[in-house]
Amino acid sequence: MSARDANPVLPPATVGIVGGGQLGWLMAGAAGRLGYDTVVLDPDPGCTATRTATAHIVADFRDPDALADLASRCDLLLLDNEHIPGGPLAEIAAHTPVYPAPAALLRIQDRLEQRRMLSELDVPQSPYHAVGDDDELAAAMRADLFPGVLKSRRGGYDGRGQVRVAAAGDLPEAWAALDRRPAVLERWIDFEREISLILVRGHDGEVVFFPPLWNRHRDGVLARTEVPAPIADEVTAAGRELVRTMAAALDYVGVFTVEFFLRPDGELLVNEIAPRVHNSGHVTLDACATSQFEQQVRAACGLPLGSCELRHDAVMYNLLGDLWEAGEPDFTPLLAIPDTRLYLYRKSPRPGRKMGHVVTRLAHDERLARALDDLRPPPARAAGGCA
Ligand SMILES: Nc1ncnc2c1ncn2[C@@H]1O[C@H](COP(=O)(O)OP(=O)(O)OP(=O)(O)O)[C@@H](O)[C@H]1O
Ligand SMILES: [Mg+2]
Known part of the structure; x- marks a missing residue:
């Protein structure tokens, strides 16, 4: 279906999902409730999305044959993350629609391309310099970007593939720590808040x-x-005006998230774009009339978009692998808090890994924060709070 094609893909059609993490799990759940079948492509036979998807192709999503197999069984494809290679997807998209469209994906999955697009659109962003060879390294060291952070152009998530750089002299070592992969140096931003806007x-x-x-x-x-x-x-x-401009420039269809730094003077700077449902949007599962996952399915399938209306103020906490240090945590105290919902991804625990999330009404925030704190091992408890 092209951006201008009005023919919807109605249930009981089949929605394919490339990647079977928690985003795939929740998208498959939303699609299933709307009456669609779902097929997920993921190399892990026990991946999170198998618990909501109708069928599972156990194969690498970088494998062109597996992608072709998935496409042949589906009416359209959604993506669980933005690190799926855009090239093979572009070939698939010639006959089976892919959301986000590979052209948009290719620009966004490369941090430098993404930033060039923001510059072209005159969207405010933190100052940056490419670091891809020795000449660029030398130029970046002369730029006014310190203290800064060096980020790999591709493949980063949850702060991985990033190194803080205090001063120009530290940059060569920071780049070596990224194995001299193509990277972008950004100035470290003094912000009042971080916000995300989901369109x-x-x-x-x-x-x-x-x-x-x-x-x-x-x-x-x-x-x-x-x-x-x-x-x-x-x-x-x-x-919102900035986000609307970016999405229109890409002729984007689906859920599109922009992370911003809000400066003390009220200025907004884009941190990065996520061409997908977003971790911050997990709170919409409970707080909004339609969740971000259902909206992704609706938009891609050409159904009417749902209402994003806020039903009540809410808060979401991620549950990281550290909570699993002494085995499966006992979540009973969390579940005793009214209007609190727990989402567990059933992944194997590793420190820092997202294992689940929990959402409650803002009115119960303190109680939930205390219950979560009680679950933490003692030294982490002393460190407490959020950055
Ligand atoms: N230039 C910066 N100035 C200040 N803080 C920053 C900067 N870059 C990153 N951070 C902090 O680190 C966090 C993660 O950075 P970023 O969003 O670039 O990472 P990521 O690995 O792409 O994360 P994800 O995809 O999980 O959002 C930011 O949300 C912010 O808190
Ligand atoms: Mg981010």
């Missing part, structure tokens, strides 16, 4: 926005999201 865009260009989300990270990993973000309406409006 949904239909085939006809119709756009709806979720309420703004306030995100707090710890060690580069999202720890807590609160909705609505406590920011001025004018800031939200200005940010």
